[in-house]
Amino acid sequence: MTDLEIVSSLPQDERVLLMPLVRTTKTFWRWAIVMIAIAAWGAFAYVYQLHDGLGATGLNTPEYWGIYIICFVFFIGISHAGTLISAILRVANAEWRRSITRSAEFITVLVIGFGAVQPILDLGRPDRVLNVFLHAQPFSPLLWDVLSIGLYFTASSIYLYVPMIPDLARIRDLGLRPRALYAFLAIGYQDTPAARHTLERIIGVLAVAVIPIAVSVHTVIGWIFALTLKPMWHSAIFGPYFVIGAIFSGIAALIIAMTVLRRVYRLEAYFKDVHFNNMGLLLFVTTVVWFYFTFAEHLTVWYGGEESELATLYSKLTGAFAVPFWTMVACCFVIPFVLMARRATRNVAGTTIASIAVVIGMWLERFNIVVPTSLHARIGALPVHYIPSWVEVSIMSGTLAGFILVYMVATKFFPIISIWEIQEGREKSVDQVAERVASYLPDNLAAVDS
Amino acid sequence: MARWGMVIDLDRCNGCQACEIACRSENNIAVGGPQAAGEHRTISWMHVRTEIEGEWPDVRARFVPQPCMHCDRPPCTLVCPVQATSKDHEGIVNQIYARCIGCRYCANACPYTVKFFNWHGPVHPSSAQPGLNPDVSVRPVGVIEKCTFCSHRLQKAREIARVEHRQLREHDYVPACGESCPTGAIVFGNLDDPSHRVAELARDSRAFRLQEGLGTQPKVFYLSRRD
Numbered sequence: 001m002t003d004l005e006i007v008s009s010l011p012q013d014e015r016v017l018l019m020p021l022v023r024t025t026k027t028f029w030r031w032a033i034v035m036i037a038i039a040a041w042g043a044f045a046y047v048y049q050l051h052d053g054l055g056a057t058g059l060n061t062p063e064y065w066g067i068y069i070i071c072f073v074f075f076i077g078i079s080h081a082g083t084l085i086s087a088i089l090r091v092a093n094a095e096w097r098r099s100i101t102r103s104a105e106f107i108t109v110l111v112i113g114f115g116a117v118q119p120i121l122d123l124g125r126p127d128r129v130l131n132v133f134l135h136a137q138p139f140s141p142l143l144w145d146v147l148s149i150g151l152y153f154t155a156s157s158i159y160l161y162v163p164m165i166p167d168l169a170r171i172r173d174l175g176l177r178p179r180a181l182y183a184f185l186a187i188g189y190q191d192t193p194a195a196r197h198t199l200e201r202i203i204g205v206l207a208v209a210v211i212p213i214a215v216s217v218h219t220v221i222g223w224i225f226a227l228t229l230k231p232m233w234h235s236a237i238f239g240p241y242f243v244i245g246a247i248f249s250g251i252a253a254l255i256i257a258m259t260v261l262r263r264v265y266r267l268e269a270y271f272k273d274v275h276f277n278n279m280g281l282l283l284f285v286t287t288v289v290w291f292y293f294t295f296a297e298h299l300t301v302w303y304g305g306e307e308s309e310l311a312t313l314y315s316k317l318t319g320a321f322a323v324p325f326w327t328m329v330a331c332c333f334v335i336p337f338v339l340m341a342r343r344a345t346r347n348v349a350g351t352t353i354a355s356i357a358v359v360i361g362m363w364l365e366r367f368n369i370v371v372p373t374s375l376h377a378r379i380g381a382l383p384v385h386y387i388p389s390w391v392e393v394s395i396m397s398g399t400l401a402g403f404i405l406v407y408m409v410a411t412k413f414f415p416i417i418s419i420w421e422i423q424e425g426r427e428k429s430v431d432q433v434a435e436r437v438a439s440y441l442p443d444n445l446a447a448v449d450s
Numbered sequence: 451m452a453r454w455g456m457v458i459d460l461d462r463c464n465g466c467q468a469c470e471i472a473c474r475s476e477n478n479i480a481v482g483g484p485q486a487a488g489e490h491r492t493i494s495w496m497h498v499r500t501e502i503e504g505e506w507p508d509v510r511a512r513f514v515p516q517p518c519m520h521c522d523r524p525p526c527t528l529v530c531p532v533q534a535t536s537k538d539h540e541g542i543v544n545q546i547y548a549r550c551i552g553c554r555y556c557a558n559a560c561p562y563t564v565k566f567f568n569w570h571g572p573v574h575p576s577s578a579q580p581g582l583n584p585d586v587s588v589r590p591v592g593v594i595e596k597c598t599f600c601s602h603r604l605q606k607a608r609e610i611a612r613v614e615h616r617q618l619r620e621h622d623y624v625p626a627c628g629e630s631c632p633t634g635a636i637v638f639g640n641l642d643d644p645s646h647r648v649a650e651l652a653r654d655s656r657a658f659r660l661q662e663g664l665g666t667q668p669k670v671f672y673l674s675r676r677d
Contacts, residue, residue: 053591054552055570060490062563064554124552124567124592131532131551142531142555228559229525229664377563378661379499379516384490 003176013422014170017415020265021176024412027264035405042398045391046121054124058389062382063374067392068122070366071399073221073242074249075115076149077362081250081257082108083156084214085282087207093436095429096278098421099270103261104254105160106410111253112153114403119145121395141224152217159206165189165199166420181413191420218246225369231308232301232373241293245362248286248332252358255279257407259352261416270417273347280351283358284340291333312376320385321372324364331361452618453541454599455641455669456628457651458515462635465513469496472630473517476600478586480572493566495597496627512674515636517627518543518564518597519660519668526556526565535594541669542599550593557594561661562668565596599638600625620646641669 003022007015049056059066082104089097119142120126136143169186176182189195222242225233235241255276262271301309316325335357339345371386410416473479473496486492499514520543527536527543534550537543545565557565571591574582582588585602589595607622620639628636639646648671651657656673 053570054567055489055491055591057569059569061492061566062557063490064557064567119553122553124554124594125550125590128532128549128551131534131549135532135534135549137531137533140529140531140555142529142553146531224555228529229561229666230558374558378561378664379563382490 006174006176010174013419013426016267016269017417017419017422018171018174018176020411021171021413021415028408028412032405032408035401035408038401039398039405042395042401045394045398049121049391049395050126054122056389056391058387058392060384060386062377063371063384063386065122065370065374066386067388067396068118070363070370071396072115072118072122073366073370074363075111075118075399075403076217076221077115077242077246077249077366078253078359079108079112079115079152079156079250080214080218080243080246081111081254082106083152083159083210084108084247085250085254087159087210087214090203090207091211094278095425095433096275098425098429099267099417100254100258100275100279101421102160102164102414102418103257103416105156105163106407106414106416107250107253107257108156109153109160110406110410111403112149112156114399116149116153118399141220141227144220145224148213148216148220152213155206155210155213159203159210161185162199162206163203163418163421164414166191166196167415167418170419171415215243218242225373229378230373231306231312231376231378233369235297235300237293237297241297244286244289244293245365248283248290249359249362251279251283251286252336252355252362255283255351255355256359259348259355261411262348265411265416267417270422276348276351277343277346280340280346280354283336283351283354284346287333287336287340287358291337294329294332308376308378312372315372315376316368321368325368328361328364328368331357332365333361335361451540451642452640453642453669454604454623455520455541455639455648455652455671456517456599456625457637457648457654457657457671457673459635459637459651460512460514460672460674461656462633463498463513463515464633465498465500466632467498468630468632469515469627469636470494470498472496472626473597475578475581476583476586476626477598478572478574478582478588480568480570480589481575481578482570482573486570489569491567491569493568493595495564495566495595497564514672515627516562516564516660517599517625517670519562519666519670520597520599522667522669523665525559525561525664525666529555529559531555535596540604542601542604543596544598544601545594545596547587547589547593547595552592552594554594561664561666565594567594568592 007018007022010018057066086097086101086104089101120129123129132143132146165186166189168182169189169191172179172182172186219239219242222238226235226238228234258271258275261267298313301313315321336354339350339354375384375386477495479493479495482492496515496517499516501512501514503510520541522541524537524543531553532549532551534546535543535556552567554567557567568589568591572588585606603625604623607618611618611622624638628638637647637651639648641649641652643649651673652671654673656675657671658674659668659671
């Protein structure tokens with residue numbers, strides 16, 4: 001029997017969820033080729049930059065940081081989709097999480113490398129990157145960043161892998177190819193009740209442990225800016241502001257991924273309207289929180305009225321950066337707020353449109369943080385502009401295409417929805433939830449008294 | 451222990467930029483030319499800024515020569531992930547070109563914008579090459595460079611003093627900018643030695659420092675009747 005025949009003969013959950021592993025359409029290959037081409041172009045641009053030095057970028061004095069640092073914050077922000085959202089939903093016992101945690105965790109693990117590589121692309125001497133360990137300087141926020149991202153990558157890889165073991169064991173038992181890969185990854189797991197119990201306890205511990213690690217990652221990224229004396233960077237709110245921004249863009253990225261997966265792998269039965277509604281509610285809450293933080297940040301700057309801070313602020317409100325600033329406000333607040341506030345637009349189309357707006361808006365938010373501040377030096381500010389070069393734009397596109405490509409490939413080797421958790425949901429959690437709800441209800445006084 | 455510092459008398463500066471040229475030639479600063487100027491990538495360890503205040507007809511202009519401030523609490527050294535920049539025991543903020551990874555965090559942390567990045571490899575026109583200073587290393591592409599208070603001159607002066615079995619005297623060690631200033635606006639020396647002129651001038655009633663409110667405690671002082 002071929003792999004396709006094996007999978008076709010399985011019951012619904014396994015058949016639908018394992019189908020992408022054994023059947024690859026022409027559309028997949030077309031998209032893969034497009035992504036490979038863009039990623040290869042990005043790689044070429046990087047080789048060009050290596051040869052030419054950072055002079056190949058549009059950066060200058062005092063605009064020392066640009067697209068690479070923006071993308072660094074952006075991609076690491078997207079990576080908060082997975083682990084953090086999935087961990088919070090698990091810890092909160094949100095039953096609707098079952099079909100979305102896996103796809104979220106995959107985003108984290110696969111995008112974080114593309115994010116972490118950005119500061120290296122930005123280095124003037126990438127050949128000396130190991131100096132960060134050889135000559136580590138413990139007071140540098142950049143070092144904290146290396147450590148927290150390293151820890152986050154490790155933790156979220158484990159957090160992706162452990163809940164996948166029962167599915168890998170099932171695939172191994174079915175004998176799908178490549179057999180050696182699944183046999184290796186399943187590490188001899190046998191799906192007995194005792195093994196399942198141990199596994200769930202480990203997942204429970206991991207889910208709790210991973211939350212503070214995820215929070216630390218974007219806090220430290222915020223501190224990279226906040227610990228300098230620069231106007232509109234030197235702000236105590238930046239740690240939490242960056243964390244909420246990361247979760248915000250992460251939720252949006254996850255919704256987009258769900259929409260695409262649902263369509264290309266015919267997963268309408270698994271990513272249902274209720275999932276988009278609930279994710280839309282999460283998006284709504286984070287929209288409001290993001291607005292609150294943004295408003296608080298800008299109000300304090302305006303009211304304080306310090307000269308260079310005000311110059312930076314007005315360049316965003318009415319000056320050279322008015323277009324990216326107000327586009328950000330529209331994309332991060334107006335569009336998602338209007339769409340997500342109404343049940344009628346919290347459907348697949350509505351949440352997807354809001355999410356695309358949020359992802360664009362959050363990229364612009366990082367642009368608005370990084371660029372205007374650098375151009376408003378406290379001393380001797382010159383009328384300098386920053387226009388990214390083709391190299392920077394190519395590398396950014398290549399990075400995005402690279403992430404999409406590895407995500408596509410991952411869906412061909414691993415079930416993108418957790419099969420055992422769906423089955424567990426069908427078998428157990430309906431009763432468990434009924435029991436849980438019953439336990440919330442007031443006790444019967446007559447029974448208690450006696 | 452010396453604490454090297456500089457006093458620049460803005461009432462004496464006539465904006466001739468001799469300090470800039472002297473610095474350029476002393477420290478082998480790459481010649482970027484019109485291209486670097488157009489890209490805002492010119493490197494200038496000592497830079498004479500023009501400050502214009504007010505509107506016509508009530509305009510006041512002054513020149514502010516600006517080297518690295520060699521802060522006693524430098525924000526740039528704190529953020530460097532590889533200890534490529536640090537303040538030495540005599541207060542000079544230095545840069546290790548061979549260790550710098552070129553992340554430009556220090557350049558962003560510096561409130562005075564006096565750390566410069568080598569966006570391209572260094573270019574010295576053939577006419578300038580015979581005049582390169584053998585005491586100062588040429589910086590490679592991709593690293594940060596900055597004013598060092600001509601610390602190679604300190605090393606040299608100290609060697610000579612040792613050979614001659616005497617203490618370092620006030621005029622043994624003067625950076626190129628101070629040496630070249632025709633109006634004597636730039637004075638250099640040990641801020642902790644009361645016999646040095648800088649120590650006296652730094653306490654002058656006209657003395658101020660740039661962005662004093664930030665708490666960086668620069669060791670470059672300015673003198674001006676109005677601040």
